[in-house]
Amino acid sequence: MVRIVVAVIAAGVVGTLANSVIVAALTPNAFIALATSPGRNAVAIAVAALLPVIYARVSGTIAAIIALVALTIIPSLLAKLVFGIGAPWPFVIGVNAVYAVAAWATYLVIAPTGGWRPSAGPR
Numbered sequence: 001m002v003r004i005v006v007a008v009i010a011a012g013v014v015g016t017l018a019n020s021v022i023v024a025a026l027t028p029n030a031f032i033a034l035a036t037s038p039g040r041n042a043v044a045i046a047v048a049a050l051l052p053v054i055y056a057r058v059s060g061t062i063a064a065i066i067a068l069v070a071l072t073i074i075p076s077l078l079a080k081l082v083f084g085i086g087a088p089w090p091f092v093i094g095v096n097a098v099y100a101v102a103a104w105a106t107y108l109v110i111a112p113t114g115g116w117r118p119s120a121g122p123r
Contacts, residue, residue, distance in 0.1 A: 004052050007111035012045030015071070015103030019044075022098045026091075047074050048103045055113045063113070064104070071100035 020034035034040065047070075054067050075096045079085040085092060107113075 004111050007107045008048045008051060009045055010110055011048040011051060011103040011107040013041060014106040015048060015099040016041050016044040018102035019095055019099035022095050026095075027087075043075065043078060044099065044103065047071055048107065050074075051104065051107045052111065055111070059113065067104050067107075068097075068100050071103055072097045075099060 016037075017035050020031050020040075023029055023034055024031035050070055051067055054070065055063050057063075058066065072093060073096075076089070076092045079087075079092050079096070080089065
């Protein structure tokens, strides 16, 4: 259980860092302000908390697809509809896809998912 909590927190933070890099590179926003925002990190961790739920219900490629879609679309909806981000939808979805991939990959490295990990090969 502790490992899953650590994985969720790490996934949210790493996802926020990746998202902050791309947003700072493409907009006038400062990386440090983006990356260290408590609100951004809290939302990112809360959304990453879906990962153990997804992997508890399904596995393999289906879990990966659901995870990547959820971790892209949910923050995008929040950004546009709750936080009032004025950027165009394709931009918001694109930068949140960066968050999704980074968060998902981080979670897979840390958490036991019961599946979908690269094989160690024949033994």
